[in-house]
Amino acid sequence: MKLLILAALLGLSLAQFNPNTRDGKTAIVHLFEWRWADIAAECERYLGPNGFGGVQISPPSESIVVTNPWHPWWQRYQPIGYNLCSRSGNENELRDMITRCNNVGVNIYVDAVINHMCGAGGGAGTHSSCGSYFDANSKDFPTVPYSNLDFNDGKCNTGSGNIENYQDINQVRNCRLVGLLDLALEKDYVRGKVADYMNKLIDMGVAGFRVDACKHMWPGDLSAVYGRLNNLNTKWFSSGSRPFIFQEVIDLGGEPITSGEYTGIGRVTEFKYGARLGNIIRKWNGEKLSYVKNWGEGWGFLSSDKSLVFVDNHDNQRGHGAGGASIVTFWDARLYKMAVAFMLAHPYGFTRVMSSYRWDRNIVNGQDQNDWQGPPSNGDGSTKPVPINPDSTCGDGWVCEHRWRQIKNMVAFRNVVNGQAFSNWWDNGENQISFSLGNKGFLVINNDDWELNETLNTGLPGGTYCDVISGQKESGRCTGKEVVVGGDGRASFRIIHFNSKLYFIIYLLMTFHFLLFSLL
Ligand code: AAO
Numbered sequence: 001m002k003l004l005i006l007a008a009l010l011g012l013s014l015a016q017f018n019p020n021t022r023d024g025k026t027a028i029v030h031l032f033e034w035r036w037a038d039i040a041a042e043c044e045r046y047l048g049p050n051g052f053g054g055v056q057i058s059p060p061s062e063s064i065v066v067t068n069p070w071h072p073w074w075q076r077y078q079p080i081g082y083n084l085c086s087r088s089g090n091e092n093e094l095r096d097m098i099t100r101c102n103n104v105g106v107n108i109y110v111d112a113v114i115n116h117m118c119g120a121g122g123g124a125g126t127h128s129s130c131g132s133y134f135d136a137n138s139k140d141f142p143t144v145p146y147s148n149l150d151f152n153d154g155k156c157n158t159g160s161g162n163i164e165n166y167q168d169i170n171q172v173r174n175c176r177l178v179g180l181l182d183l184a185l186e187k188d189y190v191r192g193k194v195a196d197y198m199n200k201l202i203d204m205g206v207a208g209f210r211v212d213a214c215k216h217m218w219p220g221d222l223s224a225v226y227g228r229l230n231n232l233n234t235k236w237f238s239s240g241s242r243p244f245i246f247q248e249v250i251d252l253g254g255e256p257i258t259s260g261e262y263t264g265i266g267r268v269t270e271f272k273y274g275a276r277l278g279n280i281i282r283k284w285n286g287e288k289l290s291y292v293k294n295w296g297e298g299w300g301f302l303s304s305d306k307s308l309v310f311v312d313n314h315d316n317q318r319g320h321g322a323g324g325a326s327i328v329t330f331w332d333a334r335l336y337k338m339a340v341a342f343m344l345a346h347p348y349g350f351t352r353v354m355s356s357y358r359w360d361r362n363i364v365n366g367q368d369q370n371d372w373q374g375p376p377s378n379g380d381g382s383t384k385p386v387p388i389n390p391d392s393t394c395g396d397g398w399v400c401e402h403r404w405r406q407i408k409n410m411v412a413f414r415n416v417v418n419g420q421a422f423s424n425w426w427d428n429g430e431n432q433i434s435f436s437l438g439n440k441g442f443l444v445i446n447n448d449d450w451e452l453n454e455t456l457n458t459g460l461p462g463g464t465y466c467d468v469i470s471g472q473k474e475s476g477r478c479t480g481k482e483v484v485v486g487g488d489g490r491a492s493f494r495i496i497h498f499n500s501k502l503y504f505i506i507y508l509l510m511t512f513h514f515l516l517f518s519l520l
Contacts, residue, residue: 016208016226016242016243016244016245016265016266016267017244017245017266017267017305017306018241018242018244019053019054019107019207019208019244019350020107020207020208020232020237020241020243020244021053021054021107021207022053022105022106022107023105024415024418024419025051025052025053025054025105025415026053026350026351026411026414026415026418027052027053027344027351027352027353027411027414027415028052028053028054028055028056028107028109028350028351028352028353029047029052029054029055029056029352029353029354029355029402030055030056030310030313030314030352030353030354030355031055031056031057031058031355031402032058032073032314032354032355032356032357032375033058033073033087033088033357033374033375033383034057034058034088034355034375034386034398035087035088035089035093035383035385035386036057036088036089036093036094036096036097037089037093037096037097037385038385038386039055039057039088039097039101039108040093040096040097040100040101042055042386043055043097043100043101043104043106044100044101044104045388046403047101047104047106047402048101048104048105048106050408050411050412051411051412051415052106052353052402052411053106053107054101054106054107054108054109054207055101055106055107055108055109056109056111056210056352057088057108057109057110057111058076058086058087058088058111059076059077059079059086059110059111059112059113059212060084060086060088060094060110060111060201061079061081061082061083061084061086061113061197062079062080062081062082062083062084062085062086062128062129062130062132062143063075063076063077063078063079063080063086063087063118063128063129064078064079064080064118064119064122064127064128064129064134064136065127065128065129065381066078067127067381069372069373070374070381071087071374071377071381072372072373072374073314073372073373073374073375074320074372075087075374076113077113077180077212078113078116078117078118078119078122078180079113079116079117079118080117080118080122080128080132080134080141080143081128081132081134081141081142081143081144082143082144082193082196082197082200083130083132083143084200084201085129085130086129087129087374087382087383088383090130094204095204098204098205098206099205102205102235102236107206107207107208107244108205108206108207109206109207109208109209109210109244109246110198110201110206110208110209110210111209111210111212112197112198112209112210112211112212113212113213114183114185114194114197114198114211114212114217114225115177115180115182115183115185115212115213115214115216115217116176116177116180116181116182116183116213116216117134117136117139117141117146117180117181117183118134118136118180118181119136119178119179119180119181120136120161120176120179120180120181121136121179122134122136123135123136123137124136124137124138136181139151139181144193146183146190146193150183150184150187150189150190151181151182151183151184152174152175152182152183152184153176153182155170155174155184156171156174156175156176156182157170157171157174157175158171158175161175161176161179162175162176162177162178162179163175163176163177163178163216166255166257167255167256168256169256169257172215172216172257173215173216173217173218173257177213177216182216185217185218185221185222185225186218186221191221191224191225191228192228194225195225195228195229198225198229198243199228199229199230202229202230202231202232202233202243203230203233204233205232205233205235205236206243207232207237207243207244208243208244208245208246209243209244209245209246210246210247210248210269211245211246211247211248211266212248213248214247214248214249214262214268215248215249215250215251215257219261219262219264219265222247222262222265222266223264223265226243226245226265226266229242229243230243231243244266244267245265245266245267246266246267246268246269246308246350247262247265247266247267247268247269248269249261249262249268249269250269250271250321250322251268251271251272252271252272252275252322252323253272259302260302263302263303263306267306267307267308267350268302268306268307268308269307269308269310269313270301270302270307270308270309270349271316271321271322271323272299272300272301273301273307273309273310273311273343273349274309274310274311274312274313274316274323274327274328275322275323275324275326275327276299276326277311277328277339277342277343278311278323278326278327278328278339279326280292281328281335281338281339281342281447282326282328282335283431283447284326288429288430288431289427289430289431289432289433289445289447290427290428290429290430290431290432290433292342292346292433293425293427293433295346295348296346296347296348296349297348301348301349304347304348304349307348307349307350308349308350308351308352309343309348309349309350309351309352310343310351310352310353310354311327311328311329311336311339311340311343311354312327312328312329312354313352313354314354314356317329317330317354317356318359318361318368318371319363319366319367319368319371320371325366329354329356330354330356330399330401331361333404336401337404337406337407337469338445338447340353340401340406340407340410341406341407341410341443341445341469342443342445344407344410344411344413344414345410345413345414345417345435345437345441345443346422347417347420347422347437351414353401353402353407353411354401355398355399355400355401355402356399356401357375357376357397357398357399358376358397358398358399359371359373360373375397375398376396376397376398384396384397386398386400405471405472406468406469409468409469409472410468412468413441413468416440416441417437417438417440417441419438420436420437420438420439420440420441421437421438422435422436422437423435423436423437423438423459424436424442424456424457424458424459426454426456426457428448428452428454430448431445431446431447431448432444432445432446432447432448432452432454433445434454434456434458434493436457436458436459436460437459438459439459439460439461440460441460442456442458442459442460442465444456444493444495446495451494451495452493452494452495453493453494453495454492454493455490455491455492455493456490456491456492456493457489457490458485458489458490458491459489460485460489460491461485461489462485462486462487462488462489463484463485464478464482464483464484464485465478465482465483465484465485466478466479466480466481466482467480467481467482467483468480
C-alpha cells in the first residue's frame, strides 16, 4: 500500500505534461534562431496580443562556433558548456526576454541539449560562442566542468564509436550520435550538472523544455534528471507547477526504441503526424483528406495528452531528422496553410507552429546542398535582427509563418474552440471535408481538383460568421468572406478549386480554396 502511494506520488511529481500556458492558450511557436531581443519584442507586440501560448527558443547554452561551413545553424546543437551565451544573445538578454514574455503571458520553452557535447572532431581552443576554452580531443569542458570521465565511450561497442545501427538499443544510447561526444547521464555528477543548468533557467522563469535527442538517452536517466528539477517560478506560475517536458524522439516505426518508452515522464514529439499529414495534403500514396475522419490515436499516434504535434520542424523542413519528402513547409505556401489550418482546427495533441528563415535551397538528388545554412546574418556570422515591414510581414529573409494571416487567425481559432467536441464530420469520399468544434467553430477544406458546392451542418448557432482564412473580423465586420448560418445550423458553401480555369476571376469574389469560421 505504502509502495503504491509512493509510486502515485512519484508519478505525479514526474507528470510534466501540462504546458503551463496562461488562460488556456493552445499553441506555441518555434522562433528558430531568433535573437533574444527580437523574441522579447515579438512577445510584446505580436504573440501576446494574438493569443500565442509560448515560444520554443533555440539552445541558449554556449556552443562550438563552426566556420566550415560558415556558421551553420546546427553548431548550436554542439554545446561546450552551460554558460547562457549564444548566437541569440547573452545571459542578460535571455533574462530580459524571459521576463518580458512572461509579463505579457507568453511562456518560454528552452531547447535543452543534454545528450552530448560538441563533435569529437571539434578541436581545442576558444572557438565557442562566449569564447570559453574547451578541448574536444581530451573531452575537457572546463566551464562545466566535464572531463573524459563523464562520457560514455567505454560502453560503446562499435568500431567507429558512433551509432551505426538503429536496431541496436545499446548503440543508440551509448554511442555517439553523428560523432557527438556522448555524456554518461547515468552518473550522478553528470545528472547534477544537467539539472543545475535546467534549474537555472527555471528560476529565471522558463515554463519548460524541449529535450533534444531523447532516443539517445535511457528513460531512467532522464526521469532522474526531471525528478531533480525545481518547480516553476511563482512570480508567474502557480505554486507547485512542474516544468513542461516535451521530448524529441523520432519514431516512425521500424526501430526497437519507441516513443512510448518516454510518455511516462513527459510528452513526446509525434513525428508520424507531419509525415502522414504531408502525404495526405500532397495526395501521395493514394492518401485522401477524407481518411482523416479518425485522425489521432486512430492513426496509431500517441495519446493526445502525451503528444506534441507540428507540421514541420527545424530538422525535417530541410531534410534532417526524419519524415522525408512528404513534409510540407513554407516553401509550398498554399499546401502549408492548409496543413497548419487542419492541425490547429483538429483537437488532437498540443500544437507547435514553425517560424523559419529562408535559405538557398538547392535540392540535388533529393539532398539539399544548403541544408546547413544558418539564419540571416552579417558578414561576421552574427545573426541579423528581424525587421517588421509595414504590412506586418518580416524582412531580411525571416519567413515568420506565425505572422501569416491564416496561421495567426487559426491560433486564435484554436483558443476559441479549445475543449469543444469534434463533431458533424462530413466528407465526399475524396479530398473535401468539414467538421465542427462544438458550437464554436467550423472548418471546411477543399483539396480536390473540382468545386465544392454543398449545404453543410456547421453546428453553429444561426447568424453571420467571418471566414478567418480569407480575412478576419475587424471593427465588427468581416474583411474577408462572410457566411450566413441558418437557424438549423446549416449553411451553403461553394469553394472553387485551385486549379479551376475560373480561379483568377473568382478568386476575389469567392475565397481561397478553403473556408473556416469562428464566431463573430
Ligand atoms: C553536425 C554535422 C555532422 C557531424 C556532427 C558532429 O551535420 O555531419 O558529424 O555535426 O560534428 C543537428 C543536425 C546535425 C548536426 C548536429 C550537431 O541535424 O546534422 O551534426 O546538429 O551540430 C537523429 C536523432 C535526432 C536528431 C536527428 C537530427 O535521433 O535526435 O538525428 N535530432 C536532434 C535535433 C537536431 C540535432 C541533434 C538532435 C543533435 O533536432 O537538430 O542535429 O543535437 C532515423 C532515426 C532518427 C534519426 C534520423 C536521422 O530516422 O529514426 O532517430 O534522428 O534517422 O539520423 C526514415 C525512417 C526514420 C529515419 C529516417 C532517416 O524516414 O523512418 O526513422 O529515415 O534515416
